[in-house]
Amino acid sequence: MNTVLSLYNYWIVIFLMMTGFYIVIARQNLVKKVIGLNIFQISVFLLYITMGKIENGTAPILLLEKDLQAGEPSQVYSNPLPSVLILTAIVVGVATTALALALIVRIREAYGTIEEHEILEQDLES
């Protein structure tokens, strides 16, 4: 029981991932699909960030004066690399969302709707 609870960060990640994935598959509205896609991506960002975090760990920025003299740090540092990676992934996510929304604007101009089944009907008619 304890191990299940202590892995709560993974449960959050999995819950968000499945929520996002479900929205992408189940919703007809294209904007909602994009929101689902965002939740799905962000759950993965959380997965990365939580894996780098150490309990009581702090940001590895500068050594304290006394640590410099002692030659070894008195604090525990978290791994900064996953956070840095996710900074890049967030940028990619923003670009994807922007492109998706731009496409939705164009789809709305061309079809007059952003509901997937109505677009499908119009495509079948033409």
Add this chain to the structure above:
Amino acid sequence: MEQHLPVLAIVVPLIAAPLCVLIRQRTLVFGTAITVCWATFAMTVLLLLRVVYCDGSDLITPAANVVTYQMGGWLAPWGIEYRIDSLSVFMLVIVSGIGAVVLSYAPLSSAREIHREQHYLFCAAYLLCMAGLLGILVTGDLFNLFVFLEISSLSSYALISLGARQSRKALTAAFQYLVMGTIGATFILIGIGLLYQVTGTLNMADMSSRLSENGEVFNKVVLVALAFLTVGVSLKMALFPLHAWLPGAYAYAPSVVTAFLAATATKVSVYILLRLVFTVIRPELALQLVPLDKGLMLLSLIGIFVASTAAIYQKNIKRMLAYSSVAQIGYIALGISLASVSGLTAAIVHLLNHAMIKGGLFLAMGCIAYRLGSVEIDDLRGIGRRMPVTMFAWLLGGLGLIGVPTTAGFISKWYLVSAALEKDWWPVAGLILIGSLLTLIYVWRVVEIAYFQSPVESAEPVTEAPLAMLVPTWILIGASLFFGLQTSFSVGVARRAAEMLLGVVS
């Protein structure tokens, strides 16, 4: 200068892309972009000479010859490393070569199919896409691979949506591809994260050695990571049954974009699969965890038959060729699933051969679309007499697709069948041949309409496509014939790459 070649091949198109947006003026933009593409091609050829013919004499050099480049001088496991071996250099030459040929064809074709005020954006997105694809091939760092994958994918969604001038369906096709592509890329990101979690490194070579040292300890995590990675990559390479985005995207994108993406994008995804399964996780561990080879074989065989049958029933020829691409990816995956040197050789040779054949076929369709304004099969009656040079190129490409002897397609089918027979898998070899018959049916359908039916009375007279479009088409088709007759280069490099992937020293 020469030691910076690996990074220059990426940086030059990457910088040229925003430059195109700044220049804006149509002729100058196309001039810049085409020059950059050919310069990149020249750089990759130099790299090929360095990796494959490193002592300047002959092909007999160590299989493990690699060119490495440390980004910013940071050493390998910490810094980002560019690592070029015989497989990546082979793919680099394919991607940059096809990219240069197709872009040379673009000025005329895009004048008909893309809004004039979007031409500079088209060039920018095209260069970005090429930089992304080349980046995937050179990088030795897993996270870097993800970033390059997203650069190429995002620009390809934008490229496909440029087809909106012809049909609004291009927009929905691009959106569908965006959703599925992003899910695929995110799956890959999860897989990379899990591998990083257990190994603490992102460098492929470093990760591979750590996994082979303590592979058993990480079994479960590696298994989950492998599952996410294969599903994500299969989505990107449109392996059956994850190919749903491909026919729409290829059918409604402008002809130039379809030719470029069909010849390169899915091939680079196949490269990612090879890289992940054979050099990062290693086949010993990967195949021991899951029967990946059997699953891949089953899916690729079903894919060949379902997609070829679907191709027979298409009215739009670009859509038909798109389904044929799904089937051809099946042949490549089949070669990989054999997991032997000859199977991988067949798969890698087919990467090159199919890239040339399918690129040539889509360019020929682009010529027809340029003159006729349509690629529906009914509008093509008698086109063989009205545009003989274009249609003859299409015919030769079609024969290559079937795998008629003396074409490049025959070489890859030959190696694939002999690889299956090597394992005594007669049924697989038989199915490959039956699959070729299905290809014959859909190619013949077009040939019959084009050559043996007379044009509709009311049809407007059409002339042959302009020379500036015919030359690039014939370069690709000619190359596919050349590599059908002269196999020592293509098969030689492919075999070397296969031996390197499987760790066999020749």
